[in-house]
Amino acid sequence: MDRRSIIKHAGVAGVLAAGAAPAIVSAQPAVRWRLASSFPRALDTIYGAAEVFAKTVSDSTGGRFQVSVHPGGELMPAFGVVDGVQAGTVECAHTAPYYFFGKDDTFAMGTAIPFGLNSRQLTAWYYDGNGLKLFREFYDAYNIVNFPMGNTGAQMGGWYRKEIKSPADLQGLKFRVGGFAGKVMSKLGSVPQMIPGGEIYQALERGTIDAVEWVGPYDDEKLGFQRVAQNYYYPGWWEGGAQLDLYVNKAAYNALSPEYKTIVTAAASHAHTVMQSMYDVRNPQALKRLVAGGTKVLPFPRSVMDAAFNASQELYKELNDTNPRWKKIFDDYSAFRRDANLWFRFTEARFDSYMQAARL
Amino acid sequence: MDRRSIIKHAGVAGVLAAGAAPAIVSAQPAVRWRLASSFPRALDTIYGAAEVFAKTVSDSTGGRFQVSVHPGGELMPAFGVVDGVQAGTVECAHTAPYYFFGKDDTFAMGTAIPFGLNSRQLTAWYYDGNGLKLFREFYDAYNIVNFPMGNTGAQMGGWYRKEIKSPADLQGLKFRVGGFAGKVMSKLGSVPQMIPGGEIYQALERGTIDAVEWVGPYDDEKLGFQRVAQNYYYPGWWEGGAQLDLYVNKAAYNALSPEYKTIVTAAASHAHTVMQSMYDVRNPQALKRLVAGGTKVLPFPRSVMDAAFNASQELYKELNDTNPRWKKIFDDYSAFRRDANLWFRFTEARFDSYMQAARL
Numbered sequence: 092m093d094r095r096s097i098i099k100h101a102g103v104a105g106v107l108a109a110g111a112a113p114a115i116v117s118a119q120p121a122v123r124w125r126l127a128s129s130f131p132r133a134l135d136t137i138y139g140a141a142e143v144f145a146k147t148v149s150d151s152t153g154g155r156f157q158v159s160v161h162p163g164g165e166l167m168p169a170f171g172v173v174d175g176v177q178a179g180t181v182e183c184a185h186t187a188p189y190y191f192f193g194k195d196d197t198f199a200m201g202t203a204i205p206f207g208l209n210s211r212q213l214t215a216w217y218y219d220g221n222g223l224k225l226f227r228e229f230y231d232a233y234n235i236v237n238f239p240m241g242n243t244g245a246q247m248g249g250w251y252r253k254e255i256k257s258p259a260d261l262q263g264l265k266f267r268v269g270g271f272a273g274k275v276m277s278k279l280g281s282v283p284q285m286i287p288g289g290e291i292y293q294a295l296e297r298g299t300i301d302a303v304e305w306v307g308p309y310d311d312e313k314l315g316f317q318r319v320a321q322n323y324y325y326p327g328w329w330e331g332g333a334q335l336d337l338y339v340n341k342a343a344y345n346a347l348s349p350e351y352k353t354i355v356t357a358a359a360s361h362a363h364t365v366m367q368s369m370y371d372v373r374n375p376q377a378l379k380r381l382v383a384g385g386t387k388v389l390p391f392p393r394s395v396m397d398a399a400f401n402a403s404q405e406l407y408k409e410l411n412d413t414n415p416r417w418k419k420i421f422d423d424y425s426a427f428r429r430d431a432n433l434w435f436r437f438t439e440a441r442f443d444s445y446m447q448a449a450r451l
Numbered sequence: 452m453d454r455r456s457i458i459k460h461a462g463v464a465g466v467l468a469a470g471a472a473p474a475i476v477s478a479q480p481a482v483r484w485r486l487a488s489s490f491p492r493a494l495d496t497i498y499g500a501a502e503v504f505a506k507t508v509s510d511s512t513g514g515r516f517q518v519s520v521h522p523g524g525e526l527m528p529a530f531g532v533v534d535g536v537q538a539g540t541v542e543c544a545h546t547a548p549y550y551f552f553g554k555d556d557t558f559a560m561g562t563a564i565p566f567g568l569n570s571r572q573l574t575a576w577y578y579d580g581n582g583l584k585l586f587r588e589f590y591d592a593y594n595i596v597n598f599p600m601g602n603t604g605a606q607m608g609g610w611y612r613k614e615i616k617s618p619a620d621l622q623g624l625k626f627r628v629g630g631f632a633g634k635v636m637s638k639l640g641s642v643p644q645m646i647p648g649g650e651i652y653q654a655l656e657r658g659t660i661d662a663v664e665w666v667g668p669y670d671d672e673k674l675g676f677q678r679v680a681q682n683y684y685y686p687g688w689w690e691g692g693a694q695l696d697l698y699v700n701k702a703a704y705n706a707l708s709p710e711y712k713t714i715v716t717a718a719a720s721h722a723h724t725v726m727q728s729m730y731d732v733r734n735p736q737a738l739k740r741l742v743a744g745g746t747k748v749l750p751f752p753r754s755v756m757d758a759a760f761n762a763s764q765e766l767y768k769e770l771n772d773t774n775p776r777w778k779k780i781f782d783d784y785s786a787f788r789r790d791a792n793l794w795f796r797f798t799e800a801r802f803d804s805y806m807q808a809a810r811l
Contacts, residue, residue, distance in 0.1 A: 150713035151511065209803060211571060211604075215731035218724055244571075245802040307798065326802035353510035354714070360721035364578055371575035372787075375794035388797065396805055427732075429811040434735035436807035437748065438667065442605040442686035443569060443803075445756055447796035451789040 119348060122156040124182035126337075129169040129190065131289040132162045134310055136373065137335060140241040140366035141185040144337065147358035156351055158183070169287040173338065177233045182343040185240060188336050189270035190285075196410055197229055197417045199271035200424055201237070203246075203333040205403040208424070210242040210332030210367060212431040217334075220427050225420045234341040238359035241335035241366030244374070246327035247311065248391055249304025250295070250320035255391065258398040267291055267303040272329030278402035288314070295319045306333075308377035309370060323386050328399055335366070479708060482516040484542035486697075489529040489550065491649040492522045494670055496733065497695060500601040500726035501545040504697065507718035516711055518543070529647040533698065537593045542703040545600060548696050549630035550645075556770055557589055557777045559631035560784055561597070563606075563693040565763040568784070570602040570692030570727060572791040577694075580787050585780045594701040598719035601695035601726030604734070606687035607671065608751055609664025610655070610680035615751065618758040627651055627663040632689030638762035648674070655679045666693075668737035669730060683746050688759055695726070 126145065130137045138160075145158035163169030172184035173191050188201030200207070208216060216222035217239045230237050249268070255261065262280040266273075273283025286294055288305065292314050295303050302320065304327055305311050317323075337359050347355065382388060407425075410417045486505065490497045498520075505518035521541075523529030532544035533551050548561030560567070568576060576582035577599045590597050609628070615621065622640040626633075633643025646654055652674050654660050662680065664687060665671050677683075697719050707715065742748060767785075770777045 147713060147717050151710055151717060153708075153710045206806060206809065209799070209806070211727065211731055214724060215728040218728035219732040220728075245799045247798050308794075325798035326805070327798060328802065328805070331802045331806065348513075350511055350513045353507060354717070357507050357511060357714070357717035357721040360724050361717040364574060364720050364724055367571065368575040368578035368580075371571055371791065371794075372579040375790035378794050378797070379790070390801060400805075400809060425811065428806075430735035430739070431731065432807050432809075432811060434668075434731075434738055435803065437738070438607050438685035438687060439569070439605045440803060440807060441750060442688065442691045443795065443800060445686070445688070445760075446566060446569070446691065446788075447792045447800060449566065449760060449792075451785065451792060 119152060119155055119350060122347070122351065124156075124158045124343065125166065126158050126160045127163075127166045127172045127175055127181045127184045128160060129163045129172055129184070129186040129287070131164075133313060134288060136309060136366060136369040137185075137241060137243075137306075138162065139369065140335060140362045141337075143365050144185070144240060144358050144362040147361050148354055151354045151358065152351070156354065160185075163287060163289060169289070170285075173233060173235070176235055176338045176340050179234070179340050179342060181340070183337060183339045185335060185337055187269065187333065188237075189272075189333075192271040192274075194233075195416060196271065196274075196414055197420055200417075200420055201226055201334065201336055202270070203330040205272055205275045205329040205406075206400055207331055208428055208431065209435075210244045210334075212428070212435070213332050213334050214239060214242065214363070215431070216424065216427050221423045222427075225423060229416060229420065230338070231341070236339045236341055236344045238337040238339070238356065238363075239334055240337040240359045240362050242363065242370075243306050243310075243330070243333045243335075244367060244370050245307075246304065246330040246333055247307045248324035248327045249302055250311065250316040251302040251322040251324060252320045253301075254322050254389070255324060255395060257392060257394050261395070261398075264302055265300045267294060267300050267305075269304065269330065269333075274406055275329065275399060275402045278405065279398060292316065292319075304330075307370065307374050308381055309373040312377045312381055317381055317384060317386050321385065321387055323381065323388050324391050325388065326391070328391070328396060337362075479512060479515055479710060482707070482711065484516075484518045484703065485526065486518050486520045487523075487526045487532045487535055487541045487544045488520060489523045489532055489544070489546040489647070491524075493673060494648060496669065496726060496729040497545075497601065497603075497666075498522065499729065500695060500722045501697075503725050504545070504600060504718050504722040507721050508714055511714045511718065512711070516714065520545075523647060523649060529649070530645075533593060533595070536595055536698045536700050539594070539700050539702060541700070543697060543699045545695060545697055547629065547693065548597075549632075549693075552631040552634075554593075555589075555776060556631065556634075556774060557780055560777075560780055561586055561694065561696055562630070563690040565632055565635050565689040565766075566760055567691055568788055568791065569795075570604045570694075572788065572795070573692050573694050574599060574602065574723070575791070576784065576787050581783045582787075585783060589776060589780065590698070591701070596699045596701055596704045598697040598699070598716065598723075599694055600697040600719045600722050602723065602730075603666050603670075603690070603693045603695075604727060604730050605667075605692055606664065606690040607667045608684035608687045609662055610671065610676040611662040611682040611684060612680045613661075614682050614749070615684060615755060617752060617754050621755070621758075624662055625660045627654060627660050627665075629664065629690065629693075634766055635689065635759060635762045638765065639758060652676065652679075664690075667730065667734050668741055669733040672737045672741055677741055677744060677746050681745065681747055683741065683748050684751050685748065686751070688751070688756060697722075 191198040264281040551558040624641040
């Protein structure tokens with residue numbers, strides 16, 4: 092029996108009886124959290140980020156701080172997790188903030204907004220810019236303390252039964268699209284639909300929608316969209332880098348020891364990095380399989396991009412004029428976006444474009 | 452006096468005397484590590500990543516696991532840290548692996564090789580591809596367990612007294628360049644120089660070198676190169692995403708509890724993310740200041756890029772033919788690079804290029 096087993100089985104008296112040195116200087120309490128994911132278990136990248144987080148927390152604490160991860164619908168509806176965390180029904184959730192733009196459009200900036208930041212830029216804005224600070228203030232009204240926890244990278248523009256040759260082809264299009272982007276789609280004449288990940292395929296198969304965007308090759312292939320629509324467009328201009336967040340109930344977070352608070356922070360960062368990595372490793376392979384299977388990979392025409400860009404600017408002006416919570420964060424976000432793109436266009440872009448054209 | 456203070460001051464007997472519940476189920480031992488950085492304290496981004504790591508480890512453990520961070524030269528020379536970790540003189544180091552290509556060219560792939568992976572791709576290869584696994588095997592001979600801990604992003608191509616208009620202008624150029632890239636520079640006729648970060652400015656000022664590359668706007672501005680050379684080229688084709696690593700002495704790592712091992716892993720991931728974020732936030736501001744101060748920002752001509760690309764391919768062929776350790780990792784690295792660039796050229800590149808040209 093090793094020393095830890097003795098401690099575990101015999102308690103302090105047993106340790107003393109066994110003659111163990113008094114190295115025990117600090118006890119961390121047992122903590123049990125439930126994490127409600129908005130995603131089905133089958134999406135191993137997104138759902139997997141929550142599992143990476145839970146395992147890291149548990150392993151950092153010798154199992155004394157346990158987080159059980161539950162797929163969307165198990166504890167509460169996939170889109171009910173903000174209410175669940177706010178009310179303290181669960182201690183935490185893993186979700187895409189933009190699902191909750193119906194509560195306040197400001198949520199959208201926490202994941203992705205049309206023509207927003209890319210993955211690295213959004214991460215930078217959170218970790219070394221003002222992003223995390225501003226969102227912590229915003230979420231306070233929802234009893235939420237948030238942590239970036241995963242990004243998908245730039246998403247694809249989705250699967251379309253018919254080709255999109257001009258903005259006119261978006262008229263009347265019944266389109267499953269994640270959250271806030273639907274507002275821009277509406278301005279372009281489309282009919283946006285909010286459907287959780289686990290239910291999209293069925294809707295597309297039934298024909299209740301004409302087009303669907305989800306994430307990118309790896310997830311999309313798994314959900315099987317390629318069996319129903321052949322035209323796969325890029326880029327997903329409404330999700331240039333879609334971030335997931337860990338939402339922690341404020342009281343649950345504040346009840347943690349300083350050690351556990353740091354462990355939660357670092358575990359979320361670890362999961363953040365792992366999730367983007369999973370997409371970056373797995374998307375290329377899935378793309379190759381999809382193309383081999385007959386999927387047509389097509390760029391949105393410039394006219395569609397420009398129409399969408401202009402509609403987005405119109406929306407942002409409306410929100411700046413009507414929602415002070417939005418405006419406060421968007422002012423900082425958009426200034427960062429301008430500077431980040433100024434810089435990225437030099438060495439990052441030129442290196443990448445050279446590599447993408449090279450014979451490797 | 453709170454419960455922790457009692458425990459700290461009175462030991463186990465005191466806890467029992469005070470009637471504390473036997474909640475103490477696992478003791479984590481006190482650990483003190485020294486971390487030798489290869490960088491001067493003034494480089495707050497790179498040096499700062501080691502400090503973020505140390506603070507995260509300490510805060511995760513209530514100060515029981517302390518890592519003291521020492522700038523290059525304090526405990527050992529900046530380029531002596533591999534020897535230091537290998538011999539166990541220090542428990543860990545934070546460095547750029549490519550500094551050590553003199554020991555084995557394979558080290559270079561751990562940071563950046565000419566026309567290699569960009570920041571996100573390299574991170575992905577480590578975290579969800581085979582990168583970490585392959586490098587752990589490689590470093591075993593050096594008693595090192597490594598962790599990715601920071602990336603600068605694509606670096607700039609450096610500061611040149613004279614403009615570079617064709618490959619002919621590289622002939623005879625005395626060029627301070629980080630590590631392994633010097634091999635390609637030599638093939639192009641330049642005379643590469645290895646000089647640690649803290650000593651470069653002096654060399655450029657003295658005129659012992661004609662050109663210098665270091666990192667990018669934020670660090671370069673701080674080292675003052677703009678006062679000595681005006682032509683600032685991009686991209687740094689030899690550093691499309693330069694990774695720093697935490698090197699931990701194998702015996703020191705193996706002596707850690709499972710909890711501490713996980714805490715080290717997560718803290719390194721956290722520092723990895725924070726460091727890239729610091730660069731992405733601070734480089735744009737520095738670039739604007741440099742340009743306002745008269746720096747000319749220029750792209751390398753295509754002819755220079757192509758000459759460098761061809762020389763790099765020649766070098767990789769030589770290394771594949773002569774160094775089995777290199778070949779084993781490069782085979783995996785280059786297959787990943789091909790697929791990653793295939794994927795990134797679609798939605799990532801098109802989203803980014805649209806944003807970089809947009810009126811934001």
